[in-house]
Amino acid sequence: xxxxxxxxxxxxRKEYFEHYLNQKCTFSITxxxxxxxxxxxxxxxxxxxxxxFIYMVSRVVNSHKEFRTxxxxxxxxxxxxxxxxxxxxxxxDNKSFSSIWTNYSTRFARFYENFxxxxxxxxxxxxxxxxxxxxxxxxxxxxxxxxxxxGFNLNINNDGNYLLPIITSGKYFTQDDNVWxxxxxxxHHGVCDGYHAGLFFEEMQVLTEKCLVWLDD
Numbered sequence: 702x703x704x705x706x707x708x709x710x711x712x713x714r715k716e717y718f719e720h721y722l723n724q725k726c727t728f729s730i731t732x733x734x735x736x737x738x739x740x741x742x743x744x745x746x747x748x749x750x751x752x753x754f755i756y757m758v759s760r761v762v763n764s765h766k767e768f769r770t771x772x773x774x775x776x777x778x779x780x781x782x783x784x785x786x787x788x789x790x791x792x793x794d795n796k797s798f799s800s801i802w803t804n805y806s807t808r809f810a811r812f813y814e815n816f817x818x819x820x821x822x823x824x825x826x827x828x829x830x831x832x833x834x835x836x837x838x839x840x841x842x843x844x845x846x847x848x849x850x851x852g853f854n855l856n857i858n859n860d861g862n863y864l865l866p867i868i869t870s871g872k873y874f875t876q877d878d879n880v881w882x883x884x885x886x887x888x889h890h891g892v893c894d895g896y897h898a899g900l901f902f903e904e905m906q907v908l909t910e911k912c913l914v915w916l917d918d
Contacts, residue, residue, distance in 0.1 A: 702781055702782055702783055702784075702836065702837075702838040703781070703782040704773055704779050704780070704781055704782075704837075704838075705779050705780050705781075705782065706773075706777055706778070706779040707770070707778045707779050707780065709778060714892070717890075717891065717894075718778075718891045718892065719891075720891075721889070721890040721891040722861060722862070722889075722891040724861075724890075725860065725861025726861070726889070726890040726891070727861070727887060727888065727889050727890060728887070728888065728890055728898075729852070729853065729854045729855075729867075729885055729886065729887035729888075730885070730886050730895075730898050730902070731850065731851060731852045731853055731883055731884065731885040731886075732883075732884055732886075732902045733881040733882065733883050733884075734881065734882045734883075734884055734902070734905055734906055734909055735879050735880070735881060735906065735909065735910075736750070736873060736880050736881065736882045736909050737878075737879045737880045738909065738910060738912060739753065739909040739912045740873070740880050742912050742913065742916055743912075743916075746916065748813070748916075750873070750882075751788075751844060751870075752812075752813055752816045752817075753809070753912075753916075754842075754844075754870055754882075755786050755788055755803070755816070755842055756809050756812050756813070756816075756915075757905055757908045757909070758786065758842055758868050758905070759784070759785070759786045759805045759812070760807070760908065761900075761901055761904045761905055761908070762784055762840060762866065763783055763784060763805065763807075764904065765897065765900065765901075766780040767892050767893050767897045768784075768840075768865070768866050768888075768893070768897070768901070769781045769782075769783075769784050769838075769840075769865075770864050770865075770892040771863075771864045771865050772862060772864065773837075774837070781837075781838040782838075783805060783838065784805065784838045784839060784840050785802055785803060785804050785805040785836065785838060785839050785840075786802065786803060786805065786839065786840065786841075786842050787800055787801070787802040787835060787839040787840065787841050787842070788800065788801065788802070788803075788841070788842040788843065788844075789842070789843040789844060790820070790824055791844075792825075792827060795827070797827065799823070799826065799827065799828055799829060799830070799831050800829060800830055800841075801819055801823050801824075801830075801831060801832040802819075802832060802835050802836070802839050803815045803816050803819045808915075808918050809915050809916060809918055810917070810918060819832065840865045840866060840867075840868075841865070841867050841868070842868045842869070842870075843867075843868075843869045843870075844869065844870045844871075845869060845870070845871050845872070846870070846871070846872050847872060848871050848872055849871055849872045849873075849874045849883060850871045850872075850883055850885070851883065852885070853869050853871070853885035853887075854885075854887060855867050855869070855887055861889070863889065864889045864891060864892050865889075866886060866887065866888050866893070866901075867886075867887040867888075868884065868885070868886055868887075869884070869885045869887075870882060870883065870884050870885075871883035871884070871885075884902070884905065886898055886901055886902070
């Protein structure tokens with residue numbers, strides 16, 4: 702997958718990037734998404750929430766280069782043309798988890814088939830990374846379905862150079878006749894501001910409300 706290099710000297714974000722990179726500054730925001738309609742439609746189609754959630758997150762991430770910006774293996778700054786999700790799966794028998802990845806597709810039906818194929822092939826395999834050959838253009842998604850959390854933060858000790866977003870969902874709950882899903886977004890301030898975090902949650906909510914458009918696409 703193509704990696705586009707950023708010319709920092711002619712980048713309008715250079716001052717912000719260098720400032721927050723030097724500070725190793727990240728931030729996280731947790732928002733409750735209204736998934737009432739989405740959950741109804743998924744149940745009627747016998748589709749679990751997790752793959753739909755992964756698809757929506759991937760769609761938003763791929764809509765904004767700020768969420769696809771990272772360092773290459775040779776330390777050059779740039780952004781991926783497209784990214785695929787790397788997500789955690791839980792093993793009920795020994796209470797461990799693994800992380801596997803699935804090729805992204807703009808069409809949910811295609812992505813869902815990819816997701817199911819990966820689940821059938823690697824879902825029961827133990828180990829941290831049972832699916833081999835994970836490409837460089839992946840980003841992490843995880844789920845904590847046992848906890849209705851109000852905030853979540855994941856600390857990565859890599860000199861503050863991890864620039865990709867980290868997305869985590871929690872346990873959904875019912876309130877005022879609606880179903881809500883807590884979602885945490887963690888980003889590096891060098892490439893993302895509060896505006897971009899707001900865009901992420903706004904577009905996630907739109908996708909839940911317009912799920913009929915993409916569920917059968």
